[in-house]
Amino acid sequence: MLWSLLKIILFILIVVGLTLGVTALFEMDNLGTLIILGTEYIITPVKAVIGALVLLLAVWVLFKIVGLLVATLRFLNGDETAVSRYFDRRSERKGFEALSEGMMALAAGEGRLAIRKADRAGKYLNRPELTNLVKAQGAEMVGDKALATETFKELVQDDRTRFVGVRGLMKQKLDEGDTDTALKLGEKALALRPKNAEVQTTLISLQSRHEDWQGARGTLAQALKSGNVPRDLHRRRDAVLALAHAREAMADGQVTTATRDVAEASRLAPGLVPASVMSARLATEAGNKRHAVKTIRKAWDQAPHPDLAAAFADIEPDETPALRLRRFRPLLAKHKGHPEVKMLEAELQIAAEDFPAARTALGDLSESAPTARSLTLMAAIERGEGAEDRVVRGWLARAVTASRGNQWVCGNCGHVHEDWRPVCANCESFDTLDWSEVRQSEAALAGPTQMLPLIVGALEEQRPEPAEAELVEEAVETVEESDLDDTVEDAAGDAEVTAETRN
Numbered sequence: 001m002l003w004s005l006l007k008i009i010l011f012i013l014i015v016v017g018l019t020l021g022v023t024a025l026f027e028m029d030n031l032g033t034l035i036i037l038g039t040e041y042i043i044t045p046v047k048a049v050i051g052a053l054v055l056l057l058a059v060w061v062l063f064k065i066v067g068l069l070v071a072t073l074r075f076l077n078g079d080e081t082a083v084s085r086y087f088d089r090r091s092e093r094k095g096f097e098a099l100s101e102g103m104m105a106l107a108a109g110e111g112r113l114a115i116r117k118a119d120r121a122g123k124y125l126n127r128p129e130l131t132n133l134v135k136a137q138g139a140e141m142v143g144d145k146a147l148a149t150e151t152f153k154e155l156v157q158d159d160r161t162r163f164v165g166v167r168g169l170m171k172q173k174l175d176e177g178d179t180d181t182a183l184k185l186g187e188k189a190l191a192l193r194p195k196n197a198e199v200q201t202t203l204i205s206l207q208s209r210h211e212d213w214q215g216a217r218g219t220l221a222q223a224l225k226s227g228n229v230p231r232d233l234h235r236r237r238d239a240v241l242a243l244a245h246a247r248e249a250m251a252d253g254q255v256t257t258a259t260r261d262v263a264e265a266s267r268l269a270p271g272l273v274p275a276s277v278m279s280a281r282l283a284t285e286a287g288n289k290r291h292a293v294k295t296i297r298k299a300w301d302q303a304p305h306p307d308l309a310a311a312f313a314d315i316e317p318d319e320t321p322a323l324r325l326r327r328f329r330p331l332l333a334k335h336k337g338h339p340e341v342k343m344l345e346a347e348l349q350i351a352a353e354d355f356p357a358a359r360t361a362l363g364d365l366s367e368s369a370p371t372a373r374s375l376t377l378m379a380a381i382e383r384g385e386g387a388e389d390r391v392v393r394g395w396l397a398r399a400v401t402a403s404r405g406n407q408w409v410c411g412n413c414g415h416v417h418e419d420w421r422p423v424c425a426n427c428e429s430f431d432t433l434d435w436s437e438v439r440q441s442e443a444a445l446a447g448p449t450q451m452l453p454l455i456v457g458a459l460e461e462q463r464p465e466p467a468e469a470e471l472v473e474e475a476v477e478t479v480e481e482s483d484l485d486d487t488v489e490d491a492a493g494d495a496e497v498t499a500e501t502r503n
Contacts, residue, residue, distance in 0.1 A: 095124030111141030197228035213245035239269035271302035355384035371405035
């Protein structure tokens with residue numbers, strides 16, 4: 001309201017000023033007399049103003065004529081578009097203004113406005129490589145896939161914008177889930193721009209999904225050469241691809257190729273547990289136990305892992321529990337206090353039937369960081385020391401609801417995998433699996449956990465309510481149905497180091 005009032009007042013002031021100025025001009029005396037060829041001209045103020053305006057117009061026309069003459073001379077000198085450019089300057093100005101407005105609309109997230117401005121710019125400019133870029137991005141922004149596809153195809157026809165068109169079509173195919181076509185477009189885009197980091201990353205992911213491990217390694221090497229991948233990350237991913245190719249070769253019966261590739265993977269990334277495990281197992285099968293031991297120890301120095309312990313145990317499958325415990329001493333001496341080392345030593349002591357030593361090795365792990373594995377070990381220790389069945393059942397009941405411990409988890413989507421794999425089974429991301437713990441919901445465990453004291457008899461003087469008694473009975477039945485004796489005996493097996501071998 002205030003701004004409108006100010007505009008009205010400003011308009012009135014301008015009108016009044018012009019009126020006063022014109023009145024003053026008419027009231028002024030003559031400015032002088034001009035004599036041209038014997039003719040006398042009286043110069044009034046009004047005539048002076050009109051003459052100045054005419055002079056300015058004449059100068060503007062003169063500049064236009066000179067510009068046209070210059071363009072004509074350039075045309076006669078061989079510049080075929082000189083004259084057409086002269087007449088198109090006004091259109092070009094309007095076109096570039098519309099194009100800049102379209103780019104601003106893209107930056108502001110106004111896709112529809114960007115498309116309209118691009119169409120307007122296209123009418124004035126003969127520059128489809130510019131206007132189509134804005135139109136395609138605007139169409140993607142508003143979700144008009146048909147228009148975006150059509151525009152990208154037009155961009156492909158021009159050498160200057162072919163890469164942009166191919167890249168846009170590749171992204172569309174990825175969104176649609178057509179990875180076969182996206183892979184072909186990615187290869188074409190990489191051929192057009194071999195050093196483009198985005199295309200390299202996308203192509204490696206697509207090649208991995210299609211299990212083209214050798215092709216992915218080639219693309220990864222190209223990314224390293226272009227400086228788009230750090231050397232340490234290149235070593236890690238190259239090791240993952242070499243391991244994947246080794247697994248494929250092993251499945252096809254190509255033992256020599258598998259041995260070579262997995263050895264290279266283990267060398268490139270000693271911390272890649274699946275590579276070290278596979279390399280050690282192949283070396284064991286080939287009778288090269290020394291190499292297997294060296295491989296496991298090198299990987300164990302990076303971080304302890306149950307699969308490494310299982311592979312180390314398989315090097316001497318027929319040894320006694322006492323000999324196995326002695327052979328594992330160098331591994332147990334590393335990473336003292338690590339939960340995996342504690343549980344491994346406890347398992348070895350249980351196998352040797354030294355249950356007090358197993359309890360000492362396990363320490364307070366079952367309380368400070370309880371997992372299904374540590375709680376099952378406590379059940380085995382209690383059974384080995386002759387504890388009552390209700391105590392053993394109490395530990396096993398807690399194990400049912402406890403965390404599963406570390407597992408292969410995708411860092412991108414959180415999907416849990418039974419075994420390691422180079423590509424996530426859920427989101428198909430490449431090299432995103434980490435050995436980490438998946439926390440269970442506290443709300444999901446609150447009810448069963450509250451009933452555990454009743455199971456072990458710690459609160460015998462407090463009788464549970466009928467609803468609680470039903471929960472207790474169900475928990476005990478669950479433990480009994482799982483065959484208590486078999487569970488404890490499995491945990492204390494004389495030849496197994498881990499509860500489950502992850503191949």
